Amino acid sequence: LMVDYVIQGGQTMNPSANDIAEAIDKVNAQNVFVFPNNKNITLAAMNAQSLTKKNIVIIPTKSVCEGISAAIAFSPDASVDENTETFLQTMENVVSASVTYAVRDTKMDNLDIKKGDTIGLDEKAIIAKGKNPNEVAIKLCEILYKDTMGSITIYFGEDVKESDAQTVAEKIQNKFPMVDVTVVDGGQNIYYYVIALE
Numbered sequence: 001l002m003v004d005y006v007i008q009g010g011q012t013m014n015p016s017a018n019d020i021a022e023a024i025d026k027v028n029a030q031n032v033f034v035f036p037n038n039k040n041i042t043l044a045a046m047n048a049q050s051l052t053k054k055n056i057v058i059i060p061t062k063s064v065c066e067g068i069s070a071a072i073a074f075s076p077d078a079s080v081d082e083n084t085e086t087f088l089q090t091m092e093n094v095v096s097a098s099v100t101y102a103v104r105d106t107k108m109d110n111l112d113i114k115k116g117d118t119i120g121l122d123e124k125a126i127i128a129k130g131k132n133p134n135e136v137a138i139k140l141c142e143i144l145y146k147d148t149m150g151s152i153t154i155y156f157g158e159d160v161k162e163s164d165a166q167t168v169a170e171k172i173q174n175k176f177p178m179v180d181v182t183v184v185d186g187g188q189n190i191y192y193y194v195i196a197l198e
Contacts, residue, residue, distance in 0.1 A: 001068065001071040001072055001074070002071070002074060002076070003071055004026075004027040004028070004029070004032075005023045005024075005026055005027055007019055007020065007023050009038070009041070014038070014040055014041055014044065015041065015044060016044055017044045017045070017047035017048040017051060018048075018051065019044075020034065020041075020044055020045050020048035021048040021051035021052045024048060024052045024054055024056060025052055025054070027054075029054070030054055030055055031054070031055045031057065031080050032054050032055070032056050032057070033056075033057050033058075033059055033074075033083070033084075033087070034048070034056055034057070034058045034059065035059050035061045035066075035067035035070060035071065036058065036060065036061060036062075036067075037061045037062070037063060037064045037066065037067040038062065038063070039060075039062045042058065042060050045058045046058060055080075057080060057084055059084070059087045059088065059091065060091075061091050062091075062096070062123060063094070063096035063123065063194075064096075064155075064194060065094050065096040065153070065155075065194060065195070065196035066090075066091040066094045066096060066196075067091075068153075068196070069090050069091060069093070069094045069196060069198060070086075070087040070090045070091050072090075073086045073087060073090040074086075074087075093198050094196055094197070094198045095122070095123070095144050095149075095196070095197040095198065096122070096123050096194070096195070096196060096197075097120060097121065097122050097123075097140040097141075097144055097193075097194070097195040097197065098120070098121050098191045098193065098194045098195065099118065099119070099120050099121075099133045099136045099137050099140065099191060099192045099193040099194075099195075100118075100119060100121070100190055100191045100192060101116055101117065101118055101119065101192075102114065102115055102116060102117045102118075102119050102126075102129075103115065106126075108125060108126045109125070109127075111126060111127075111128075111129055113126065113129055117129050118130050118131065118132055118133050118135075118136050118192070119136065120136040120137070120139055120140040120143075122140075122143075122144060127140070127143055127144075128140050128143060133160060133164075133192035133193060134164055134167065134168050136192075136193075137154065137168050137172075137192070137193045137195065138168060138171050138172060138175075140195060141172050141175070141176070141195065141197065142175065144197055145176060145179075145197060146197075149179060149197050149198060150178075150179060150180060150198070151179060151180040151181070151182065151196075151197075151198055152172060152176070152179055152180070152181045152182070152195065152196070152197050153181075153182045153183075153184060153195070153196040154168060154169055154172075154181070154182070154183050154184070154193055154195050155184045155185075155186030155188065155193065155194040155195070155196075156183065156184070156185060156186060156192070156193055157186055157187065157188045157189060157190070157191050157192050157193065157194070158187050158188065158189055159189075159192060160192050160193065162183070162185065165183045165193070166183055168183075168193070169181045169182075169183045
């Protein structure tokens with residue numbers, strides 16, 4: 001996607017302002033776009049601005065799905081301002097969802113969740129639960145899909161077989177025949193599936 005540098009991170013492994021500034025300095029460009037892909041990293045990215053001489057533009061992506069969609073929209077022929085505007089518009093059109101497991105018992109809205117249950121989250125809360133990751137991935141798409149959406153991308157994690165992800169994609173495609181459904185090996189841990197609806 002023409003991304004120059006990826007900072008490793010994840011749950012409980014948020015990069016510091018210094019980590020971000022060091023990554024920026026490794027990029028061979030004067031203008032550098034930074035996609036935090038997590039609201040908890042945006043502040044560190046902002047603090048990195050004072051640690052480098054480069055012109056940094058922070059695109060406040062809150063999820064990997066938003067970051068990838070924005071990166072796809074990059075135009076090497078466009079100005080910094082034009083790309084910034086494109087990135088901001090693109091990320092607004094992305095709905096991110098994920099499938100993981102509950103680390104403790106909890107009750108959210110009308111969902112009674114036990115430790116170890118498979119759960120589905122949107123960007124704010126747990127909105128689905130089920131017996132297995134495949135079932136929950138399909139439920140999430142049913143809950144979050146709007147008929148203005150044209151694509152669903154399913155990133156499957158390291159604990160999911162590609163054949164299972166393809167089965168999920170086929171079921172989602174059958175439910176929403178007008179949508180372009182894509183399966184990608186995300187290789188992520190903790191999250192069985194990360195899903196971008198846009």
